[in-house]
């Protein structure tokens with residue numbers, strides 16, 4: 001067996017040598033792209049180009065790699081290329097180990113500079129003031145709906161959406177307590193509590209345990225280590241980073257629990273990829289039929305409305321609202337630009353980007 005293994009490993013070494021030479025060859029072309037972009041002040045990150053490369057490679061592929069494997073390998077290559085062209089600084093909802101951190105690393109790779117920020121508002125503000133080039137925030141859970149803080153910050157500040165990321169979310173229950181009956185406080189992010197209602201009801205339904213919302217699930221893991229008689233609902237990674245003993249895995253209500261994250265940046269525009277989504281904020285006059293008229297225009301121009309979320313205006317006491325809308329298509333698509341132009345004064349365009357779901 002040893003001899004056979006050595007022979008196979010020799011073959012792997014030989015392939016790796018070729019891969020290294022090819023990756024270096026690729027990087028020298030990327031270097032030229034970087035120089036060209038720098039001299040033209042062009043944007044380095046092009047998600048639509050990355051998608052088209054992966055689509056093309058998947059089409060060519062007749063080997064053992066799955067699309068997921070091709071994607072994982074090439075996203076890391078793209079991230080290395082982008083950092084080679086211009087190192088990127090990425091702010092995310094921290095501390096380290098949050099689900100948002102995992103989403104950010106998955107897209108920006110290991111070589112980017114990551115800045116953990118303590119809440120969603122700080123991520124938006126850091127992007128708005130361009131202290132970081134990109135920010136990553138959670139926007140929506142498939143079971144619990146939108147993250148209100150994130151949606152509201154799009155209304156308050158002028159930042160654009162670059163791309164979306166979808167991650168399966170598995171929550172862990174971590175605590176220094178040996179007995180569940182010793183636990184008096186459970187820390188987590190508000191939306192995470194909502195995703196683990198059944199677990200909380202089953203294990204703590206008849207107790208007076210206090211549910212304590214904090215800014216992120218990784219902050220919760222830190223708290224569970226700092227405060228006696230406490231526990232956290234957090235990611236596996238956050239529990240491990242903080243040395244918090246894991247008592248239960250997979251405590252989410254449903255096994256298909258998923259969260260959508262957004263990459264945001266200041267002044268960013270994507271080119272069309274062919275499968276895009278456009279997000280806008282809509283503020284309508286408070287008169288009869290204004291939403292109906294607007295939606296009728298969508299219908300007349302064949303625009304598919306993916307999602308509409310109603311948010312409070314937060315400026316006075318009379319319960320006024322605005323809307324956050326996801327549409328199928330790109331702002332450069334004629335049928336979309338026509339309708340958006342027509343209602344320009346009521347619409348804030350947040351971005352057109354590659355549609356994952």
Ligand SMILES: O=C(O)C(=O)C[C@]1(C(=O)O)C=C[C@@H](O)C=C1
Nearest residue numbers: 033044045046047049050078081
């Ligand atoms: O094609 C570009 O615009 C590049 O900068 C090169 C490259 C790549 O590595 O292929 C890197 C970054 C972009 O996000 C897209 C593609």
